[in-house]
Amino acid sequence: MSGPSYMSTKKLVRVCMIAFVVASGGGVVAAQPRFEVEPPASEVEQQASEVGRQAIPGVDPLAIVVEDLGPSPNHVDVWSLQCGPGTVYARADVGDLGGVDGVRLYVTIVNPLGRAATQMAPDNGISPQATLTTGPGNYLVIITKLQLGFFLPLTVVPYDSLQICQDARGNLTRESVQLIQDQ
Numbered sequence: 001m002s003g004p005s006y007m008s009t010k011k012l013v014r015v016c017m018i019a020f021v022v023a024s025g026g027g028v029v030a031a032q033p034r035f036e037v038e039p040p041a042s043e044v045e046q047q048a049s050e051v052g053r054q055a056i057p058g059v060d061p062l063a064i065v066v067e068d069l070g071p072s073p074n075h076v077d078v079w080s081l082q083c084g085p086g087t088v089y090a091r092a093d094v095g096d097l098g099g100v101d102g103v104r105l106y107v108t109i110v111n112p113l114g115r116a117a118t119q120m121a122p123d124n125g126i127s128p129q130a131t132l133t134t135g136p137g138n139y140l141v142i143i144t145k146l147q148l149g150f151f152l153p154l155t156v157v158p159y160d161s162l163q164i165c166q167d168a169r170g171n172l173t174r175e176s177v178q179l180i181q182d183q
Helices: 004-023 026-031 043-055
Strands: 064-069 076-083 089-092 103-110 116-121 130-132 137-147 157-166 174-182
Touching: 064 076, 064 137, 064 174, 076 089, 076 157, 089 103, 103 130, 103 157, 116 130, 137 157, 157 174
Parallel strands: none
Antiparallel strands: 064 157, 076 137, 076 174, 089 130, 089 157, 103 116, 103 137
């Protein structure tokens, strides 16, 4: 095969492949750093996570931030979690407040050196805490979603997220939490 029609077909196929990758979010995924996802929580771990939110000394409703992920299948919120002196643990979870809708939420916490921990929330549930043990500093907490089913309607998903820093005894050392990307 040679000639102008072969080259035109080849270019058309290449353009279609690129468009498919970009439309499916593959371009975005390829640009993100790779990290390991911790295994899904068992039912017992899920219940412990829900109880854990209330059992942490000093945690009040202000420690839980509330936001939503917009209709885009690639929607990402990024929070800045500032941990003060004495911090040993930085922790974050995510609670899916959108009901049973086939959308999975992920929380990833990243330390200043790039180390990350990720957890997934069950549909209409709370994830286990993603935890790093690396000391004080500015952490990023990234909330993402995975909408199952390519042809399902795009969904806005409300969520809440507990974002805390703790010393070795479990006392809170968080200085601030701020939404830095709401997309």
